[in-house]
Amino acid sequence: MLEKETLANRVKLFVWSVSAGLVIAFFFASNFLAWATNFNPGGEALFISPLMCGLILGIITCEMDAVNTVLATIIITVTTTISVILTLMSPFILGIVSDPSGTIWFIHVPQNILITVILVLPITLLGSILGRLFAENTILSSAMRGERAVLKSETEEWYKMLEEKLEEKKAALEKVRKEQEANMGAENSQVERPPAQ
């Protein structure tokens, strides 16, 4: 069973990732449908929005393991892709257009979905790595960094001790084995000795 804190962290991670995905999806969808809306963020938004959201996510997940950041990046990509698909296919989903394949406005939908996946994953990952680096050097306090260093040295010490213990145990086992072999050799020599005349 998961600990309460771990579960809370996972929920937070999920909510933050979905939020970042929605923000990116808005910029992507607005850009793809710039001809149909009064808001056009420009092509640069396709690069800036995932980078910035990744950066923010990297900052807010700096206390968690690095694997969580990668997981968050994947959740962002999935959320963005689903949101962009839903927006681009909204006339079809709402039943306004019955056959999207035969409608000229749906021609670029597959390309736009591909662009979303291709751009969002690497740029968000890059942003999150930069965000983590930034957060570890700025947001995390010196005391916390010291704490981490102490924890690291303690862990190393523990590993050393464990290795020493293992060596000792190995040596003791070797000794016992040798003694057993010597005893067995002595017993054998008594058995094979010819009877005295």
Next chain:
Amino acid sequence: MNKTKALGITNLIGILLIIVAIISAGGLCYVALEYTQISETLVTVDAAVTDIAILHDYASGEYQVIITIAVSNPSRLNINIYSIEYLAYADRTTTTLMGSEANIGGGSTSTGNGTVVAGSVREIQVFYLIGQSGLYLQRLQHALDGGNTAWIYLGGFLLYRISDFQDVSSEIGLGYLDQVVIQDA
């Protein structure tokens, strides 16, 4: 305490991110709604030539071709008719009607044709003249063959724009084939 402070900052940034995401979700819905409305307009707007009348002015010898086009806009957005272009053909029978030798001219009207309000049908009349002399008059008279009836075919298209989204335009093909009785002007 420092750890608590760091956690506080990250949580604060997280909450701000959630707020921005809620606004973005609203924006996303708005974009989807506008896109749906535009798609609805582009799919549902229709136009058709409902009638062609040819009036003969005996005094001047001219023929006036009057084309009535009905534009229906059942969508929720107003449209502006931007341009109507057409070519007319006349002949005695339908077999040779669409050949270039049956062409009796055409026309093009651009801008100023007005708005078709959302949820309404509007009839537009466009006309052109076939002058006293010239090839088109000869062809029409050949089609009439001394009588007052001819087969008329009209082909063309109507270009319109959505009033609120001037970059969004679409065209509808026009077609009409019927026997027309020449009337006196």
